[in-house]
Amino acid sequence: MAERKQWKWAADPSLNKMEFTKLEKDGLDVIEAIVNIYSKEGFASIESSDMDRFKWAGVYQQRPKDGHFMMRVRIPGGILNSEQARVLANIAEDYGRDLVDVTTRQAVQFHWLTVESLADIFDRLASAGLSSFEACGDCPRQIMGNPLAGIDPHEVLDTRPIVAELEKFFLLNRDFSNLPRKYKISVSANIHNAAHAQINDLAFTPAKKAMAGEEVIGFHVWVGGGLSAKPYLAKQLDVFVRPEEVVKVAAGVTTLFRDFGYRQKRTHARLKFLVADWGPEKFKEQLMELVGELEPGGIDLTSGWNGGYFYGIHEQRQAGLYYAGLSVPVGRMNAGELNELARLADEYGDGTIGTCNTQNVLIRNIPEAKVAAFRNEPMIVKRFKLQPNTFVGYAVSCTGTEYCNLAIVETKERMRSLAHYLDDTVVLETPLRIHMIGCPNSCGQRQIADIGLQGALVKTSNGMVEAFDIYVGGTLEEPQFNRKLNARITVDRLGPFLAQLITLYKADRQEGEPYWRYVERVGLSHIQAQVDAILQPA
Ligand code: HEM
Ligand code: SF4
Numbered sequence: 001m002a003e004r005k006q007w008k009w010a011a012d013p014s015l016n017k018m019e020f021t022k023l024e025k026d027g028l029d030v031i032e033a034i035v036n037i038y039s040k041e042g043f044a045s046i047e048s049s050d051m052d053r054f055k056w057a058g059v060y061q062q063r064p065k066d067g068h069f070m071m072r073v074r075i076p077g078g079i080l081n082s083e084q085a086r087v088l089a090n091i092a093e094d095y096g097r098d099l100v101d102v103t104t105r106q107a108v109q110f111h112w113l114t115v116e117s118l119a120d121i122f123d124r125l126a127s128a129g130l131s132s133f134e135a136c137g138d139c140p141r142q143i144m145g146n147p148l149a150g151i152d153p154h155e156v157l158d159t160r161p162i163v164a165e166l167e168k169f170f171l172l173n174r175d176f177s178n179l180p181r182k183y184k185i186s187v188s189a190n191i192h193n194a195a196h197a198q199i200n201d202l203a204f205t206p207a208k209k210a211m212a213g214e215e216v217i218g219f220h221v222w223v224g225g226g227l228s229a230k231p232y233l234a235k236q237l238d239v240f241v242r243p244e245e246v247v248k249v250a251a252g253v254t255t256l257f258r259d260f261g262y263r264q265k266r267t268h269a270r271l272k273f274l275v276a277d278w279g280p281e282k283f284k285e286q287l288m289e290l291v292g293e294l295e296p297g298g299i300d301l302t303s304g305w306n307g308g309y310f311y312g313i314h315e316q317r318q319a320g321l322y323y324a325g326l327s328v329p330v331g332r333m334n335a336g337e338l339n340e341l342a343r344l345a346d347e348y349g350d351g352t353i354g355t356c357n358t359q360n361v362l363i364r365n366i367p368e369a370k371v372a373a374f375r376n377e378p379m380i381v382k383r384f385k386l387q388p389n390t391f392v393g394y395a396v397s398c399t400g401t402e403y404c405n406l407a408i409v410e411t412k413e414r415m416r417s418l419a420h421y422l423d424d425t426v427v428l429e430t431p432l433r434i435h436m437i438g439c440p441n442s443c444g445q446r447q448i449a450d451i452g453l454q455g456a457l458v459k460t461s462n463g464m465v466e467a468f469d470i471y472v473g474g475t476l477e478e479p480q481f482n483r484k485l486n487a488r489i490t491v492d493r494l495g496p497f498l499a500q501l502i503t504l505y506k507a508d509r510q511e512g513e514p515y516w517r518y519v520e521r522v523g524l525s526h527i528q529a530q531v532d533a534i535l536q537p538a
Contacts, residue, residue, distance in 0.1 A: 005174065009263055018138075019180075019263045021049050027056030027137050028177045031122070034059075039119040043067040046115065056139060056177065058132025059118065062111055062403040069113045070403055071096075072135035073125060074171075075355050077145025077163035077187065078106030079364075080130070082342035082351040087128040089342070091121055093335035100338050102331040104396060104445050105184065106355040107135060107142040111403050133172060138179045138269075140170040140254065144195045146188040147354030151316040151323060151364055155189040156206045156217050156301055162246050163187050169247050176254050180261035181269035184226070185250060189219075192306035196357055198233040198479045199225045199448065201271040202253050209240045209298025218242045220297055223253055223283060224275025227442040232272040233479050235280040237287070239294040252291035256283070305477040307433060308358040311393065312386050313371055316364075322371055323354075324363045326380065327388035330397045330416050331359025340379050348374045359396055391422035396435040398444030400455070407438035409455030409466040414491065421495040426502050432515050434498075436468070447481035448474045450515035451498070456488055466491045470501075472527060473519030482516075483524055487531045500534045501527075 009015065010023050030053035038046050046054075054060065054069070062070045073088065080088075088108055092100045095117040096110035103109050113121065125131055135142055143163055150158045166185065170176055176183075186203040188195035197203035204219035219241045225234030241249050257271045275283055288294055310325030333341075341361060345353045350365035361384065366374055380386060387393075395418070398404070400411030415436040422434075435449035446452035452471035457464045467490045474482030489497045509518045519527060 005178070007178065008259065012263070014264050016264060016266050016269075018052065018266060021052055022138065022178045024049065025053065026174060026177055027053045027139065028133070028172060028174060030054055031057050031133060034115070035119045035122065038115050039117070043115050053137075055137035056134055057118070057122075058135035059113070060136055061405065063401065063405045063407070065405065067114060068111070069115065069118075071110045071113055071121065071132050072103065072142070073108045073110070073130055073132045074135050074142045074167070075106055075108055075130075076143050076167040077149055077160060078147035078355040078357070079145070079149065079160065080353055080355065082345045082353065084128045084130055085338055085342040085345070085353055087124055087130065089335040089338040091124055092338070095121060098334045100333050100335065101399070102328055102333075102355050102359045102361060104357050104359060104398075104443065105142050105144050106147065106357050108355065131171060134170075134177065136182075138181050138183075139177050140179070140183050140185060142184075143167055144184070144186040144188075144200060144357060146190040146194045147356050147362055148190065148194070148310065148323060148364070149188070151318060151321065152190055153315060153317045154191050155317075156191065156208070157189045157243060159187050159189050162243055165247050166250055169251065170254075176258060179254070179258050180263045181266065183254065183257060183271065187246070189217075190306075191301050191303050193302050193304070193476055194306055194308055196308065196445075196448070196476060197222050197225070197302075198476055199227055199231075199445065200234060201226060201257070202250060203234055204241065204246060206301040207240055207298045208301055209295060211295065216242060218298070219246065220300060221249060221253075223280070224272040226270050226272045227445055227447050228270075229267070229440040229442075231442070231447045231481050232276060233481070235275055235283075236297070237280050237284045238297045239284060239287075240296065240298040241294065245294075248291050249287070249294070252287050255290055256286055260286075305475065307431070307476075308356050309360070309394070309431065310356065310362050311388065313366075313375070318365075320368050322366045322368065324366060324374060324380075324386060325356075326361050326363065326384035326386060327393050328360050328384055329388070329392050329419070330395060330412050332412065337379070337383065341384070344374070344377060344379065389423040390428045390430070390432060391419040391434065392416075394431045394433045395419040396433070396444050396449070398437045398442075400438035404438060406441060407455065408457055409438050409468070409491075411436045411438040411444070411455065418495055418498070422499060422502070425495070425499045426506070428502065428506060430512075430514070432502065446471060446474075448476055449482060450474065451501075452482045453494075458488055458490060460490070468494055470531075472524070473516045475514070475516035477514075477516070480516075485524070485528055485531050487535060497534060501531065504530050
């Protein structure tokens, strides 16, 4: 076990219970216990306080709690290579009942793992340069990025080295393994906000500034975003950060969170609450006390929001090369499909694969001469489509009751079938993003969806029935979270209800008007009136 840190908050008697667990033994120490003890002696040998620490190894008990685990693997910046993809596929095949999920933060998730398998899985991941460590827990998690970094015509600099440096700095760094709560970083120089800056604890977005007569490309810094039951949009600090300063600034922000973040209530522990209390000015001052003077903000280079979608074949920054944005419905695939993606990446591209925060994937660096054959690959024609139907293509879902202990309702399979139903029922040729979540934690990022569906239960004469609350008008284009309608729809009526709601939008919208903008124009009360009419008993 590594030497224990003496944290200044250790003496505070009002800390929440989890804080005492973390002080007693660092979360990262569980890795050694898993490898040396639990994976050999089995589930029954796991000490209950260590069960909480399993998250630092990237592992969580899945539902029902019968000895199986889910594991999240970090894919820094959402870029991996075919070799890594094959290792992931083999793990899913050997230990994870053939299931691979791409997550809303570009990570990869397994289910059905047993504790006996974990040591071998850690080894296999390490041999491929991958890690599940700190993918869950109160620490710096998977770093979100631009899956097109290095090849993106819409990026102002290649963020791959920066993401790699951040990953190297934070991963297994015991200065930052005991934060008040989870901590999410996003780095992207894509001008269309590919990495959802405003919903991360710390985000870097592209900016430029004239300095000493020269134009410097760098970043603006956002802090305090996050979803869950009390969502906050991140606030921009008035600073300009050069690429070589990113790690220093990230270390500074994380230190502020570590030392000043709230540790009394877990529901009030995310960085967003500290930022909301301090405000960006004070936060900036405190940051500069730690890291030294920073330049005031420059010119923002972000222009709009692509939603994290990249469907189709597109030109890269490099002439003659193309990338292919593919649809993976609700992010779920099997090992064979992941292996096939690896083959396609090798055969047509340069072997690299991108994971998108929309739970989709992309293949990079396809020479022009190979594009036509790529389009005709059976996997591309039938499964991971370049141009999916609207609703399947823009559906995102969390894990739900299938594996998640906190879920109130089933989500993933339901979102998939709902999207198919809508594609069969409503013809809509423009994107409409629907996100489904099984509880208020919002792993499926309900708040930024055009239409957000949040699971709930309703009492009926037949007992408790699964239902969804409906939220409309979320976007990061002109950042705003969607707002709740007064409509809790039982699952049997959800498809027809949404089909009617969307048909009304289709009839009323102006040319090219996305759903969120339409909601803003017509107003929530107008939509509520339509909903009331739909729900009126015939
Ligand atoms: C076993 C239970 C859970 C499962 C299967 C699950 C699944 C997920 C997944 C797949 C993601 C994307 C993560 C990534 O790639 O980094 C995620 C993110 C998230 N999870 Fe969970 N989660 C679980 C428990 C929780 C809990 C306990 C909370 C809060 C108390 C929570 C709140 C969130 C939030 C707020 C996000 C991020 C959404 C965003 O800001 O982008 N989840 N979760
Ligand atoms: S949103 Fe709730 S139900 Fe869905 S995966 Fe997250 S914690 Fe589970």
